Amino acid sequence: MIRVRRLDKLVTILLAGVLAGLALAVAALPAALVFGIGVRGLTGPWSGLPESLRTPPTAQRSTLYANDGTTLITSFYVEDRVDVPLAEVAPAMRQAIVAAEDVRFYRHRGVDARGVLRALTANQRDGTRQGASTLTMQYVRNVLASDPALTEAQRAEATEITVARKLKEMRYALAVEREMSKDEILAGYLNIAYFGAGAYGVAAASKRYFSKPPAQLTLAEAALLAGLMRSPNTDDPIDGDVDAALSRRAYVLERLVETGQVAPAVAAAAKAEPLALRPSTTPNDCTAVPREHNDWGFFCDWFTRWWNEQPAFGATVDERQRTLRRGGFKIIASLDPAVQQTVAAQVRGVYGVDDARAAPTAVVQPGTGRVLALAVNRNYSVAENPPGWVNRPNTVNQLVAGGGTIDGYQAGSTFKLFTLLAGLEAGLPLSTAFNAPSRVVTRFPVTGGSADCGGKWCPANADPAGMDGPRTMWDAFGRSVNTYFAWLTEQVGADRVVEMAERLGIRLRAEPDARMARYGARDWGPFTLGVAATTPLDLAGAYAAVAAEGTWCAPTPVLSIVDAAGRTVAAGRPACRQALDVDVARGAADAARCPVGDQSMYGGCTGGTATGLRARLGRPVAGKTGSSEGNGTESVVAFTPQLAVASIAANPDDPRDAVGWPVQARLVDVVGAVLHDALRDEPILDFVPPSDSVAHRLTGQRTGN
Secondary structure (H helix, E strand, O other): OOHHHHHHHHHHHHHHHHHHHHHHHHHOOHHHHHHHHHHHHHOOOOOOOOOHHHHOOOOOOOOEOOOOOOOEEEEEEEOOOOOOOOHHOHHHHHHHHHHOOOOOOOOOOOOHHHHHHHHHHHHHHOOOOOOOOOOOHHHHHHHHHHHOOOOOOHHHHHHHHHHHHHHHHEEEEHHHHHOOHHHHHHHHHHHHHHHHOOOOEEEEHHHHHOOHHHOOOOOHHHHHHHHHOOOHHHHHOOOHHHHHHHHHHHHHHHHHHHOOOOOOOHHHHHHHHHOOOOOOOOOOOHHOOHHHOOOHHHHHHHHHHHHHHHHHHHHOOHHHHHHHHEOOEEEEOOOHHHHHHHHHHHHHHOOOOOOOEOOOOOEOOOOEEEEEEEOOOOOOOOOOOOOOOOOOOOEEOOOOOOOEEEHHHHHHHHHHHHHHHHHHHHOOOOOOEEOOOOOOOOOOOOOOOOOOOOOOOOOOOHHHHOOOOOEEEHHHHHHOOOHHHHHHHHOOOOOHHHHHHHOOOOOOOOOOHHHHHHOOOHHHHHHOOOOOOOOOOHHHHHHHHHHHHOOOEEEOOOEEEEEOOEEEEEHOOOOOHHHHHHHHHHHHHHHHOOOOOOOOOOOOOOOOOOOOOOHHHHOEEHHHHHEEEHHHHEEEEOOOOOOOOEEEEEEOOOOOOOOOOHHHHHHHHHHHHHHHHHHOOOOOOOOOOOOOHHOOOOOOOOOOO
16 A cells, blocks of 8 residues: 555656646656655745635625615626635535546545546657646646735636746645545536536536536436536537537546446436426626616625725725625625615606706615615616707616715705704704894805895795794794794804704715815804705715614615625624714604604694695604795705604706706605505604703703713
């Protein structure tokens, strides 16, 4: 036995070059030199075994599911691969791959001396280039060639046909066999091998060719896949040579018979089976969301933008994208298909996909920041638009969440919430009284426009008959009294109003807005009337913080993220902080009941701008409407303790195209229908009333918790 092992080693060393098909080159080398290289290369210390061979860093696809954990939204990958344990691979597949690639796999120790002799004989006799790579050596070659840490030049070097590379491959193969079991090596090979048609690994190949998991492969299917290993690019029966694929299937079945693993009759029956392909493709990226759920594309797009901002996945956007497309993550999104369907239908009821105007709408869960739906009346597509049409009917611009070329839209009086909050935080009570005139001249400088009175900002009320006169925070918010909130902004400071909005997640994407917030916030009185651009998502997130009693959560598109090793990734958890004193938030929610036809716990509501919403919804609700100057845009936000919805009507391509005031009522219907359907099976919860201090007493700063 010892003599046989020594013979194996000597033959392996002396004829290593033949394995690369280089018989003549090796024959020209002095025997002592070859022997010396072999001894040092094959019997030296094993400390040089790369960690990648123990745990292959294969690129695996990441998969994005809806909130039920099973409904596929899309996948992200550079190589369509997902690793599976050997137990989830059909025994026929395991047998077929060994029969096709290395029939002596379970009898050698990484390098097969008999295979070496066979290759040497054939090469010298026929002048062919027959190799003798074992399955273990192929595993080594595949791992080294696909290591993401390598440069392209290093990958090319790892697969070039040279004596030195083959000796290195053999040494690694012997070392791998010392540290890994045969089944571990086989599993690694099955997961890393390329099967053609864009499928990497046996799981992706089973899905690509037969639309089934590898555990369900039949003998004929397994033999076909195993046969593709020799020439996956040309023998692929979907895009390549069907006859070659069937010929290789027959070859594998014959090898299984020769090795006694399959009875001749069984193999003959499998060989006679027609090629029963059931091809399927794995979606890749957001434009590949299911066709019947094209509206999911905008959520998916926002997910990728969110991912690109997470430092946990890399130092740069490029690194984060590589992590997503190679990391094998299972991502459960916060997208609720039922809520999304309602929102999409409601939005398209306001405007069609061909309409220049849009009604982007977002739904956020208070207390977690999880986004249940993002919808807009557009097709998520890179298809060409008619001449002169920029974002319709097709676009991949983020019209709902903002980013890229989309700064957002003016949200009008919905921004009065931030002035209300700043006032309460400064110690003013909800009962703060002011006799609101039709127009008020403030100290804030402006240049031009209808609200310019000698260089000072002087806004007017939209409806003097219903807005002028003595007002408190309750009914001024309910009736949307511009002059009251202009005065209140002077009392608390415009910079504190701007800071409040930014604290609650309003991102000023437009450069003029960002510059004003940074350098001129103290003079930015008009901010209270929503002159800065925002998005439905930011707006819903800010109002959700009030619904959650002051807890602001960064909007998130995920419920959980699990990496390829089954570990939960912390970046998938909600990122929340207490942004407001609880009593201040309760005070704002109490005042926000007025606009939508609900009643304050202190009876302070005397009218609103969407008074029918409470009755239609049948549960406690709060919110606010908003119109920008000249009704260029219209906005509606509504929330309960469980959900916040924001919708803005605007022309994304031409802000000069005023949508008009009547569409506001339609947006009220949108948010009402969404809240009604989404909360149909949820308990009716009421808001907690603010303390008497917040309602009626002037105090110091209310920063509490």
